[in-house]
Amino acid sequence: MIYLDNAATTYPKSEVFYSAIDDANRNHAFNIGRSSYNSARECFSIMEETRSLLGAIVSADKSNVYFASSATEALNQIIYGLDLNKGDNVYVSPFEHNAIMRPLHLLEEKIGISVKVIPFNDETWAVDEIKCINAFALYPPKAVFLSQVSNVTGYCLPYQSIFELSKTFGSVNILDASQGFAVLPIKKTTSIDFIVFAGHKSLYAGFGIAGFIKTGNVVLNIVKAGGTGADSLNLNMPDNGYSRYEAGSPNIVAVYGLKASLEWHKKVDIEKKERELTGILLSELEGLNNIIVFKPESSARMLGIVSFAIEGYLSDDVGIILSDEFDIAVRTGYHCAPLVHNFIKSIDYGGTIRVSFGAFNSEKDISELIKALKTL
């Protein structure tokens, strides 16, 4: 199989990841504990080291790195954990995922927050700064959610400038880095409050491990409550420490895998690889007829993901042909992003055909894909 669905989950992973998971399952799959037996204490140390590795990527201290079972869970914890009230304005870009849009919509219906879309130019995909300032002035942002990299189009959003602006209005700023964390650098800044990461995507680790890094001073309310392995007689969740946001048995095996992946990650220039392959695919697609590529004015702002459609085809049908006849795995449809398809005008095609690269793809994968597309 030629795997071009790395935006859904990176595959394959590194050999060190596979070995780490197997070793952890066989030798370290304990329920961590601070005062119990040695093996359980060891697990606690590994979690600490992994937090350090994650924090270092964005110059944050390990004490601000919190694990969750998925980026969706992390985003739910943030969205419901913020002090959002009736009438509060929460801004998103047109590129956001349902892991953000659906919890926010629930709060729209439940408590009457107002979800607003930051105006982006649908030709260039640049943010319309004047309209944005006006919107913020008229309806001050309580929170702003932006993706680092769009999961549909690979567009690297200009989140820095938007967050800097919204911060002047006192907004809590959340960067959903599920698609780019550790691949595309995130500059240290005081304008971001939370950064969300997904282990099984850009980190080349497994399902079941993700989280958020607190890079500001916002304390979230408790969303998920439960046992924390300490202070058991207290019916309240702890005020401080990891446990505040990490109820339940930690997925220590997934953490071992993540730690191995993070160490491997440092040795591989994935950004460079993704940029090269993105460039090659874009230029190959230009040579084909009837292809509509959904891309920003500057393809330098794209990373690892290319979405397109073919005139006369529904995207799902192309996906099935590529899989059944050529053993090429792409993802087709709407990719859990509810707003972007109106913005890029892909609805008539039933969404997009999305090709997404990972560290293990090569130019040959692209030539096979192009060969297949030429038969259509």
Place this chain on the structure above:
Amino acid sequence: MIYLDNAATTYPKSEVFYSAIDDANRNHAFNIGRSSYNSARECFSIMEETRSLLGAIVSADKSNVYFASSATEALNQIIYGLDLNKGDNVYVSPFEHNAIMRPLHLLEEKIGISVKVIPFNDETWAVDEIKCINAFALYPPKAVFLSQVSNVTGYCLPYQSIFELSKTFGSVNILDASQGFAVLPIKKTTSIDFIVFAGHKSLYAGFGIAGFIKTGNVVLNIVKAGGTGADSLNLNMPDNGYSRYEAGSPNIVAVYGLKASLEWHKKVDIEKKERELTGILLSELEGLNNIIVFKPESSARMLGIVSFAIEGYLSDDVGIILSDEFDIAVRTGYHCAPLVHNFIKSIDYGGTIRVSFGAFNSEKDISELIKALKTL
């Protein structure tokens, strides 16, 4: 190491589990999809088969089996998903875990539900039926949460009779089967609405996979929202189907492991093993001085877990000696159960020394433990 902490997480697992996880990571770690490429469709089928295996354990259809990342998450989804309002009475036993107690306590503080403890006799540990009926009559139960097996004491709760009674008052009944699912049979009944299971405990699968089985007609409100891989343009979570409660990328690798473990499980009589070892340990402990065993009148109602204390010792200190000097892993302290320690009177000892058995323990593990305890 002699591992006697199976109530925290079972260890080791079966060889088939280890192989299944490694194989799934290497060959099947895709993001499931119903309309994408073949490998993603295959993952969907494996999830279906695993739901069938889980459902069969309690005579439920696979369509009622929902996955979560942990039993804590499943319980949070149920507790916050029920229509609980100010003044509603929610009952628990004195044995319940913080995965139940803390979310309920949050609702006490937030919306003013009333959490009440079902009266149990602290000599026999039987439910005080007359007091219970009176309590239900005076303060009708909106929901009742009971453990199948107490994670601290191994006590198999008389949940059937309590649920039958509370059902006559229209209660929604939730069985937390984290400690006993698939080991201790659960009779088919119309008095239970939800059964919660934890993959990494009695099912001998990994961290990161758990869930609940809907055995009644209660539809939960959405707690966790996000992408579901389908109907992406809809800002609402689906009304029906698994997706309603399963936002985010499914942990397909953990599901492959769970499936293998469930198949292995059928071939091993774990209940018999646990009963034998529990009996042997109880009789060995009787022969020691200064040991207080926290147990019900009838030890036939205990399964796989024995909690005790030693006069003159804090339980944590015993745990450290057992680990450091004898390489024996037990869990000590309060075990995330906030109410039971007043009930069993273990607070003066800093909680209990908990020994918990799994399928891979043997009589020899007990004799080593007893030998170690004799040195104290």
